[in-house]
Amino acid sequence: MLNITGSPVEGDNFFGREEELGRLRRALEAGNHVLLLGPRRVGKSSLVAEISRLLSNDGWSVVTLDVQHVADEAAFLHELLDSLKRSDVELPVLTHIEGAVTAFRRMFRGTRVKGAGIEINIGDEPADWETAAGELRKLIPTLSGNARRMMIAVDELPVFLSKLLAESDGVERVRRMLDWLRSIRQACGTSLPWLLCGSIGLDSFVDRHSLSSTINELQPQTIGAFDEETAVQCLHRLANSAPYTLHLTADVAREMIQRVGWPIPYYLQLMFHALVELPQAQRSQSYPAVADIEAAYQTLLGPHHRSHFAHWDSRLGDLLNPQELNRVRTILKHLCGLPEGSEHGVLLNVLAAESPHADTRALDRELRDLLEFLERDGYLIRIGDTFAFRSFLLRDYWKKRFA
Ligand SMILES: Nc1ncnc2c1ncn2[C@@H]1O[C@H](COP(=O)(O)OP(=O)(O)OP(=O)(O)O)[C@@H](O)[C@H]1O
Ligand SMILES: [Mg+2]
Structure with a gap:
C-alpha cells in the first residue's frame, strides 16, 4: 500500500471499506442508480474507482467519467461519448451520433464567438441540443442489451453544474441537463445502473436550486470516516508497506488519530507522510514515538502543505x-x-x-x-x-x- 495523498486510490492502495463496497455492489447488481454522498475528501472517488475495478474483474463493462473540467453542455456530451469509446463497451457504428455531437459543439462555440464577428459554418448537419442529446439518449439504454453487465459512473457532476449555473439562463440549462440525465437513467431501467458522486453533494446542490425532483429516483448511499480500529490498522498497513518499514506502536498510531481529530483516510495518509518524512533533526531519541506526533502535525500546518x-x-x-x-x-x-x-x-x-x-x-x-x-x-x-x-x-x- 503506497502513501498517496491526493489522487483517488484503488487496488493494493485502497484500504478497508468492505462494508461500503458490499453495499454498493448489492445496490448496483440489483440495478439501482446510486448517489454516493459523504464529506469532502472522505474517499468517495476512491470508493468508485475500487468498485469499478472489482466489477470490471467480474466481467462488467464500466464507463467512468470525471466532468470537473467540463465547461458546457456540448463538452459534456463530447466527454460522455469519449468515455464510452474509451471503455470496452461494444458500440454500434457511431458516425451519426458523433456528427450530431460535433455539430452541436461547433454551433455552441460558434454562438459564443459570434459577437467577435467570427463566422462559423455549421454545414447541413442538425446542430442543436435536442438532436445531439437525443441521439445519446437513444444509444445508451441499448448498450445494456449486450451480454456483459454495464455501469456508468460520473464524478464531479455538481462542479460542472455549478459552472453552468453561472452562465446566462443557468438554472434552466441545469434543469435541462438534469432532466435529460434522469430520462436516460429511466430508459436504462435496472439493466444499466448509474453511480454519481462529487466533492460537492448533488443533494445539497439540487436542494439549493429547487431541483430535487430531477434526482429523486437515485438511491443515496453514504461514506464516512474510519472507526478507530480501522484507522489504526490502516496506519499499520502503511507503516509495513514498502518503501517504509516503520515500527509503529498502537500508542503512536492512536496518538496520530487523536491529533488529527477525525480519522478520514486522507488525514491518516497526511499524518503518516508527515511522520515518516519528519526531518532527522526534529526526531526524538525513540522515533517514531508519541513525542514525534506533535512535530509531524506542525509540519502539516506549514506553507508547503497548504495545497492539501x-x-x-x-x-x-x-x-x-x-x-x-x-x-x-x-x-x-x-x-x-x-x-x-x-x-x-x-x-x-x-x-x-x-x-x-x-x-x-x-x-x-x-x-x-x-x-x-x-x-x-x-x-x-x-x-x-x-x-x-x-x-x-x-x-x-x-x-x-x-x-
Ligand atoms: N480507501 C482508502 N484507502 C487509503 N487511502 C484512501 C482511501 N480513500 C481515500 N484515501 C485517501 O484520501 C485521499 C482522497 O480520496 P478521494 O479523492 O477518493 O476522496 P473524495 O471524497 O473523492 O474527495 P473530494 O471530496 O475532494 O472529491 C486519497 O488521495 C487518499 O490519500
Ligand atoms: Mg472525489
Missing part, C-alpha cells in the same frame, strides 16, 4: 453565492479559534454584528441552512446546539490561514 487543504477553501466558492460565502467565512473564522465550538445563538450574534440591518429571522434561517451545509460537507460537527470544526487539522489550518 486549499480544496476545502476553494470548493466553498463553487457552491455558495458571494453573500453566503461571506457568511460562511465569518462562521468558520469565528469557530477556528474555539475548539469547543459555539452555540447556534452565538453564531447568529456573530453574523448579526456583521450585518446589523439584516432581518434577524431571515438571518436565522440562512444560518440554519449554512450550518447544515457545513455539517453535511464535513467542515463542522454538531453536538446538541453546538457547532465545532470536525477535524483539528482543518481547524488549525483555518486558524493559521484566515484568523
Whole structure:
C-alpha cells in the first residue's frame, strides 16, 4: 500500500471499506442508480474507482467519467461519448451520433464567438441540443442489451453544474441537463445502473436550486470516516508497506488519530507522510514515538502543505453565492479559534454584528441552512446546539490561514 495523498486510490492502495463496497455492489447488481454522498475528501472517488475495478474483474463493462473540467453542455456530451469509446463497451457504428455531437459543439462555440464577428459554418448537419442529446439518449439504454453487465459512473457532476449555473439562463440549462440525465437513467431501467458522486453533494446542490425532483429516483448511499480500529490498522498497513518499514506502536498510531481529530483516510495518509518524512533533526531519541506526533502535525500546518487543504477553501466558492460565502467565512473564522465550538445563538450574534440591518429571522434561517451545509460537507460537527470544526487539522489550518 503506497502513501498517496491526493489522487483517488484503488487496488493494493485502497484500504478497508468492505462494508461500503458490499453495499454498493448489492445496490448496483440489483440495478439501482446510486448517489454516493459523504464529506469532502472522505474517499468517495476512491470508493468508485475500487468498485469499478472489482466489477470490471467480474466481467462488467464500466464507463467512468470525471466532468470537473467540463465547461458546457456540448463538452459534456463530447466527454460522455469519449468515455464510452474509451471503455470496452461494444458500440454500434457511431458516425451519426458523433456528427450530431460535433455539430452541436461547433454551433455552441460558434454562438459564443459570434459577437467577435467570427463566422462559423455549421454545414447541413442538425446542430442543436435536442438532436445531439437525443441521439445519446437513444444509444445508451441499448448498450445494456449486450451480454456483459454495464455501469456508468460520473464524478464531479455538481462542479460542472455549478459552472453552468453561472452562465446566462443557468438554472434552466441545469434543469435541462438534469432532466435529460434522469430520462436516460429511466430508459436504462435496472439493466444499466448509474453511480454519481462529487466533492460537492448533488443533494445539497439540487436542494439549493429547487431541483430535487430531477434526482429523486437515485438511491443515496453514504461514506464516512474510519472507526478507530480501522484507522489504526490502516496506519499499520502503511507503516509495513514498502518503501517504509516503520515500527509503529498502537500508542503512536492512536496518538496520530487523536491529533488529527477525525480519522478520514486522507488525514491518516497526511499524518503518516508527515511522520515518516519528519526531518532527522526534529526526531526524538525513540522515533517514531508519541513525542514525534506533535512535530509531524506542525509540519502539516506549514506553507508547503497548504495545497492539501486549499480544496476545502476553494470548493466553498463553487457552491455558495458571494453573500453566503461571506457568511460562511465569518462562521468558520469565528469557530477556528474555539475548539469547543459555539452555540447556534452565538453564531447568529456573530453574523448579526456583521450585518446589523439584516432581518434577524431571515438571518436565522440562512444560518440554519449554512450550518447544515457545513455539517453535511464535513467542515463542522454538531453536538446538541453546538457547532465545532470536525477535524483539528482543518481547524488549525483555518486558524493559521484566515484568523
Ligand atoms: N480507501 C482508502 N484507502 C487509503 N487511502 C484512501 C482511501 N480513500 C481515500 N484515501 C485517501 O484520501 C485521499 C482522497 O480520496 P478521494 O479523492 O477518493 O476522496 P473524495 O471524497 O473523492 O474527495 P473530494 O471530496 O475532494 O472529491 C486519497 O488521495 C487518499 O490519500
Ligand atoms: Mg472525489
